[in-house]
Amino acid sequence: MWFDHRLVMRPSPIHGVGTFTTQDITAGELLILVTGGLIYTREDRDLGRVRLAGELYNEEELPTGELIVTPKVFHYYINHADEPNIVDLTRHPASTQYVALRDIRAGEELTARYL
Structure with a gap:
């Protein structure tokens, strides 16, 4: 997992919590890279073989x-x-790679188009 050091989470006027920049970002810059995760079966979860604080994870x-x-x-x-300012180049559940679609000003919320 890697996140640009210029990102912070703040209350969002769009919905609850959002990710914002603390400094200007240039179009094309990599902002977030996440690969992998914990992989298991429904049976593992149902039988209690996997125990997580669910509110802390995205499944x-x-x-x-x-x-x-x-x-x-x-x-x-x-x-x-x-009209988003970032895009996930991978569009895959086991990998996320967000890059800036355009220049983003300091303090601006990062947004993407959901499919």
């Missing part, structure tokens, strides 16, 4: 039917916008 289903969890940090708090 998604992989194409194989297995589940993957990653900690809820900056990438989890990217809110939707019709």
